[in-house]
Amino acid sequence: MSAEEQGAHGRPSRRNLLGWGGAGLVLGAGAGAATALALDDGDAKAAPAAAVPFHGAHQAGIATPVQDRLHFAAFDVTTSERADLVVLLKEWTKAAARMTAGHAVGEGAFGADEAPPDDTGEAYGLSPARLTLTFGVGPSLFTRFGLEDQRPDALEELPSFPGDHLDKARGGGDLCVQACADDPQVAVHAIRNLARIGFGSVAIRWSQLGFGKTSSTTPGAETPRNLFGFKDGTNNIAGGETAALDQHVWVPEKDGPAWLAGGSYLVARRIRMNIEVWDRTSLREQEDVFGRTKRTGAPAGKLAEHDPVSPRAMLPTAHVRLARPAAHGGHRILRRGYSFTDGTDGLGRLDAGLFFLAYQRDPRTGFIPVQRELARHDALNEYIQHVGSALFAIPPGVRDAHDWWGRALFTAPAKD
């Protein structure tokens, strides 16, 4: 154990052993904590203090059991030099591997006295908190850096949907990083350090904090409630459903392009909820709008949350009826959305809602047709407004310590 891993009183502290020690210790402690916390955690199999492996065939943060908190950032690339961007992506990958393991960005934690610290320090002493960092590239990146030929056909700006009230400042982005963790300080620390490392090459375009998960990817777990007080997206794809993930989430090699095989597409929508109007609506109206019982989350006419949906038991405009996979050729998406509250608007209303995040194999068969239908007919539209929108391609996992975010893209041979 190095000097910087000593506790405040000059001896190794429990917190340091948990958070900034070796990976073996981290996992050991995490497994112990899991049992105790399961009482209060929808994803009972998750170990809140543990580290999630960074390397693998797919990026972590997609099929990973959903963590409690989110900090999401979209970046503009401000350098015009491809080489600078590649250097940054290598540095980011190295930092991400360290932070997700519960380490400081730099090996000496704070580095030399004369230099800015290698790590900003606010997560020093905290556990890894199951931090995952998931990296993506937006359509706008492909107009520069010689990447024109590499843009997948599916990666184009989402179409306008009826009722959209999009704020350009809350949408788009050349790159994105989704930081999820069970401790918000750990997620915020990660995004802030990536932004710091990227100074001069990238700048944050917009970012979003999520304080409560609204989805579960653990089979049989109760779905967390959104700010309308409802369980929504009950029939999510579970992290262990390999066949469903292969069919609906991961981009197969045959879909192309080659650099995206094993990756995915991420749709991000900032959905403002008209909380004050909703709160003055009757329980019956609320349940009719969703097509679910508020108390149990059961679909209309059923008893339990996970009972199958009976479309005929609900109104034609019910949210669940319109959004169900059976109405869309069986295509499914994996949801990882979070509730947000960003203070109050100029009219004294809470600026609150759902930051919708969904992973899918192809947005043209995933989000887009479902949203076309919802935007036209969903009874929920009276109470929500889509105010931010972005689409990103999510490369496959970083395979080992030599691999880096975007390597396959930046080393892909030019077409023809």
Place this chain on the structure above:
Amino acid sequence: MSAEEQGAHGRPSRRNLLGWGGAGLVLGAGAGAATALALDDGDAKAAPAAAVPFHGAHQAGIATPVQDRLHFAAFDVTTSERADLVVLLKEWTKAAARMTAGHAVGEGAFGADEAPPDDTGEAYGLSPARLTLTFGVGPSLFTRFGLEDQRPDALEELPSFPGDHLDKARGGGDLCVQACADDPQVAVHAIRNLARIGFGSVAIRWSQLGFGKTSSTTPGAETPRNLFGFKDGTNNIAGGETAALDQHVWVPEKDGPAWLAGGSYLVARRIRMNIEVWDRTSLREQEDVFGRTKRTGAPAGKLAEHDPVSPRAMLPTAHVRLARPAAHGGHRILRRGYSFTDGTDGLGRLDAGLFFLAYQRDPRTGFIPVQRELARHDALNEYIQHVGSALFAIPPGVRDAHDWWGRALFTAPAKD
């Protein structure tokens, strides 16, 4: 157990027993959870899932061990009828007592089908998470409702300090409620339901979410780090230090007015941190600015966080040196600040910082003289900006089920 406390599968769930069942169960489960969580919790004696008693001589949420998350709201009173305001305060108190015990606002949880639900529902199934709701009144309230004579001399708008860049929309307020909990969904639910109940009588003027506590009120606990990566406010008043609380936090009867005896004063300051500038400053400069070692939190020249401060070991402009009680006649304040990150500003910088909350017996001997000194000389001023400000008087505790927030104030005899 009533029907609404059944779990999703029609049987009583563990989550419901924890959160929405009887108080005995709540406390029992909480005590068990505390042991397991202490590993990762600065306030080792706190039981994260348990309920904090609502009734008492002082309001909870001041000397209570600091919870992990905050939602703070300031309200304008929009009704001009004193009677409406009194009715609201009674309703608020009843709802606060229920929510802090882990119950829904209404006894039937969601109420009748034909009416808007008595509770918005997003905390249904969650534990009380040590929720506290702390109520205060601002100077502006005393210009109306026949309260002119009741304003304490100490309750006037804070003076301007050099360097203040206050946004009026982020300051002031007739009333305030501080919601602290170990689960942000529980804190947000509480503020949202109070705002809902208050519709027509009050409106949220501004609100602030805090995602990470920066203070501890537990003796010997490590101080959490702020977004500069430092431990600050190490020598806080602990929740059990009865003599220090009596001397520095609670308003004694002899200070007056009578309705405030056993209460306190709360200073709230939104302090934006220039994160990007700070992150490019050398470790030595950062440590000189605070007068503390970044790694351990030890004061300059010392080894451990809780070692006594040696002013001569640090620069005359060091934050710790200027702020220490010994430089201010021994007057102390109780800090309960939280880190915030509210997305990104128009220049791509994180809108992040410290939401400073401090309780004291009298702001004229507490916050004001310390801030006068800091505003003039603190080396930290290069990296921070005060952008929001408010002062509230915090009435004493609600004594029992017949008492209500502000009762002593609204029933005080006029001062002829």
